[in-house]
Amino acid sequence: MAAKTSMRNIGQSITRLEAREKVTGRAEYTHHVKLPGMLYGKIFRSTLPHARIKKVDVSAAQKLSGVFRVVTIDDIRTVIPHPYYGPAFHDQPVLADGKVRFAGEPVAVVLATDPYVAQEAVGLITAEYEELPAVLDEVEAMTSDVLVHDELRPASSFADLKHLKGRKGTNVALDYKLRRGDVEAGFAAADHIFEHTFRSQQVMHTPMEPFVTVADVADGRVTLHTASQGPSFVRIEIARLLGLPENRVRVKVPYLGGGFGGKLYIKLEALVTSLSLLVERPVKISLTMEEQFFMVTRHPCTFTIKSGVSKDGKILARKCSVVWNGGAYADIGPRVTQKAGFTSAGPYDIENVWIDSHAVYTNRPPAGALRGFGAPQTAWAYDCHMDLIAEELGMDKLEFRRKNLLREGRPQASGTQMHDAALDTALTDAAKLIKWDRPLDRGNGRIRRGRGIAVGFKGITTPTTSVAIVNLYGDGSCGLYIGTVDMGQGSDTVMAQICAEVLDMDAAAIRVVHPDTDVTPYDMGTLGSRSTFHMGNAVRRAAEDAKHKIAELAKELGLPEGSNLPLSEMFKRRYGMQAGNIIGTGSYIPDYEKPDVETGQSTTATPFWGVAASAAEVEVDTETGHFTITKLINVADVGTALNPKLVRLQLSGAAIMQLGFTTTEEMIFRDGQLTNGSFADYKIPTLLDIPREFVNTWTHSEQKDGPFGAKGAGESTTITLSPAIGNAIADAVGVRLTDLPLTPEKIYRALIAKDGAAAKGK
């Protein structure tokens, strides 16, 4: 649906519906939940990355006054015969089961009426282990004899994992393949061949609200209050784990203090529900900020990319080998592997493409979804690689990209045609904003300046479904029932805008009913930039259904066409009092054709394209390696910006997050132990780290099948920021870093090495 020229809600920077609640401290969070008789759980964790458990001694902890019970997997098994869970593989035990697979894995839980008592009791638990060799590196894990799991146990719901069922002797959880054209013929026809390897580090989501879940299991019914981005998924997985029908599991989610993909699928919910089932009391577990390092992280990734290029700069073939370090449990890693895999050759028009993308188990904390869903790791590789090629060919880096860019109607490597992907506009706008065509004062002393550009894209997980209900009350006011989780991104407001626009009312007049799986209909999850598009379409349809029913009511009442009798009056005429409802429903699922398993080819690999370009300007201190980002431009394609203010916040938020992943954040391991698991040592960006000139904007394009022309905006600016900065540093001082994060130390060492090489070369 095209954006109309002037609309009441769409395109308006409407203030968040919950703004007042939040600034007055009234907003509802799971941390506030306190149920009668509730116990608090604290977790005893493994100290080794890989070991057989010989003994867990809970006797001293059990004796501490105020301790209700100390629970291990043996206790859980008395109420759940097979206590394993996970979205892609049922590989994760509720508590360590005979073996620990990463340092920090939950081994036992103390339940007490006071959380401090529980924490004290955790300190009294001891465990004896038989240490096993551990494998930490993803490339090593591909061929290692050290096996993290004995056997693969894919979930039945992932059809493309079926062939892995029962596979033994491997750490590879998924081997995704994409084959297009004849890549060897392409290389043979090329004038130049380039091959580089890039690495991304392990990082963490760091939401301001740590994980927290309250479970109340009684009489064959489960009620969960949980900080989750995916209440529908939690319901389904808990129902499976306990052998209950879905309607016996109720999952309630209030506001979230950030999620970023970390709170997706199933996390604390499996453990806390099992505990409540066992002890027949409500149970709450809240993690500390630091415990989050052991819950879920972002995949470290090793990406080898090889291109064959003609002398005039046309890419003829590209081969990608991407290895994703999934840690000890697969979580949603196989989907990351596949979704980020199929776009790993970049947003370029290449006839011959060969992609292998592997999800591997290692003895690290598990990795899952994190804002960008793998796209930032692949773009880091392919758009640094693009610069290296352009440099070698002596081509302008912008021109080289534009020459190869995927354009409207052309098939992407998956075979899916490009539509509504403003790659060229984003790239051109980013170049304009950084004044690419003007010469840069590059400096000539200790401080050198450089400039970098990058363009990238991401596919959106498909097929996924959203369902919405619009309920008009007797006075004509409106409730909107959606499973979309407002975790700070402003979804309540945007969904209300879509609903209000269709019904010709003000967004502020809409009451958004928060996720409660008994009440709000199915939504696949608040993830992967899908809500505005999928739920937005479902909301639009639900509102249109309601509008249609209003028209029917008007006809029933014999009102003349175009009558603008208020709905409250229509209700009064129909029901004889202020009574009744108009209930509209809408659901949305994009068209979908299953990709071919061997070639990954599909005409519907994504319902829309996330698109962004970045441009950066840096100053590097050649004596210390310290660098300052003086300009950072991010241009995203969000289709119609439904709420410009919220879009801008999403774009800048994603960019700042990725800036941390690009420059400072890294989980550092020694002998399989996380050495910087605190926020004194693990540095997330602060206001002082924001570039002096920091522009986040969009292309003013249109996603034709999106609600009012919109598409998702939450992840795009994570994609291209890292290569733009990496390229700018290389441009400034001539050293190419291949491993994230880009630290002064690495630059300094590379400068030393370059000088050494130059000296040797002399």
Add this chain to the structure above:
Amino acid sequence: MAAKTSMRNIGQSITRLEAREKVTGRAEYTHHVKLPGMLYGKIFRSTLPHARIKKVDVSAAQKLSGVFRVVTIDDIRTVIPHPYYGPAFHDQPVLADGKVRFAGEPVAVVLATDPYVAQEAVGLITAEYEELPAVLDEVEAMTSDVLVHDELRPASSFADLKHLKGRKGTNVALDYKLRRGDVEAGFAAADHIFEHTFRSQQVMHTPMEPFVTVADVADGRVTLHTASQGPSFVRIEIARLLGLPENRVRVKVPYLGGGFGGKLYIKLEALVTSLSLLVERPVKISLTMEEQFFMVTRHPCTFTIKSGVSKDGKILARKCSVVWNGGAYADIGPRVTQKAGFTSAGPYDIENVWIDSHAVYTNRPPAGALRGFGAPQTAWAYDCHMDLIAEELGMDKLEFRRKNLLREGRPQASGTQMHDAALDTALTDAAKLIKWDRPLDRGNGRIRRGRGIAVGFKGITTPTTSVAIVNLYGDGSCGLYIGTVDMGQGSDTVMAQICAEVLDMDAAAIRVVHPDTDVTPYDMGTLGSRSTFHMGNAVRRAAEDAKHKIAELAKELGLPEGSNLPLSEMFKRRYGMQAGNIIGTGSYIPDYEKPDVETGQSTTATPFWGVAASAAEVEVDTETGHFTITKLINVADVGTALNPKLVRLQLSGAAIMQLGFTTTEEMIFRDGQLTNGSFADYKIPTLLDIPREFVNTWTHSEQKDGPFGAKGAGESTTITLSPAIGNAIADAVGVRLTDLPLTPEKIYRALIAKDGAAAKGK
């Protein structure tokens, strides 16, 4: 819809869905609600029935440690300019406003963090009054100079009260008229004229769970957790009082520990919401059992009934004058006046009827709806009157009733035709069960035995609307969203049965989502036997809508007709995973034609008829007046008994309640003060009061437009129990009591008087 011969759910005595929750103490009640920062309120009440307030001194209370604030109407007025509420009249101030109108009226509230502190502080409040003359009796109030209200203020939502707006100088809140035929001509044509006056006393609902409300008002939003039978009404009235749209008011109702009409419309909610708005903190008020006497009661009633009868026992004309004592505030009294008014001539086929039914204000605690909605008070009169006539005519009391009974297709006094009202069957069955045709051992010493019978009916409030949503989840399990309040009557179970029958699943597999006005659609209220019929029809329609959508989905998936692929599989095929919803909606409102204001004539005075007959056998001790009910038979017409076990419980529960109102319960006033406001003095029935032979059964008839042939069952057995017992006592010892309750003392005095008269007659 006709009942099928064998059904999976309908007609099955399925165990209540919540049985386990209730016996394990897990069931959710408003009393459990505790919010952060919540204050407890305790009420300071007036000690006079009618007085001007000169001064309320709250200073000592305010100083008590732990008291947060003491609130009077002046405080409330700072946040609500016109703090008056009520369903029919906006006549009730949130706290006494310048004047008190009954002894026990709330004058001030103490708010404290501890309810005991609040209660202590209430004891420190003093008030000075200027006492005014009070009017207590309803007949006196009709013409009294003592005016309870200066001016009538009808709510705009009651169209039939409009003409009363601004009326001054009267205590009559509604003068309902019904005129049919020519009553004077009827009397003129009659061979005999009979006229009697009967009285019913003031009684109370006595739910096991006293009134309790928690209000949380913040940022222009109201959340109420309240023990209410009418969440939709509470939402509408609170929205009106605070000037908010409906979707800013959320009313949540868990289980109720009984309601019986007392928790209808708006009670504590107005006060508690006002307090929370004022102090910007959550506020909870729970009444004690005894404070309930000052909240709402059942109307005392004086009913003069006059009949003209031909010598062969045909009733030719009947004139009814019913005066309802509404107490100080009208509550829903005007509707009681009208609804019980139009049936006050009894279930008899009479050509000429004249009814006047008056709602009057007095200085008593307010009266409102109570199980039967006035029908028991009118039946007490008309079916004692029937016995008196039969006796005079020397006719068998059963035969006299049957001769005059309204039969299928005949117009009732309102002009509405009788349909699906099993009056004759109920009466015949009751007679059979008490063996009416066999002689009774009447006794001849101190103990005398007698037998009585009665038949009656009631209209159901109309037009009213119910709306339901059926939501089928991804695994095919089901949620049912309804505003019907399960207050012990088993509505969750019965609604699940209706839904399950349509969808061919088990009722136990349905999850009933409890009333939450943001979520569950509109329902007029759980009252007046309307739920099974109205909400049942809405649920049936919602389930049928869902079924239709399942068929559409099957078509879309290309399934052969009659395919029994489980819904979960259909969802998987449609959505590629366990996802999606089928959402069915249904609403129901009966056909309705407005009655003529002058004559009360309408073809749709009720959507169905509540029908019952009772028969009783008593033993009376002629020396003490003490009597024992040896047999009590109640036969109701419930249409199809959807759940026989629940129907039986409803019928016996209603009968036991009415037994209390017939024999022991009475609020006794002296100088306007309630003298027996405790359960040591106000006696409700115990197990020992249940008659030796106590049968509650039904006619196995059918309500053709009810869901699966059903109609409401909650009130019918309240209607005819009192006259059956009164008639039995008269039959045993020849004394006719006209005023309820039927106490040994009254019988004893009547026996003395009769003996005196007999002695005089000698």
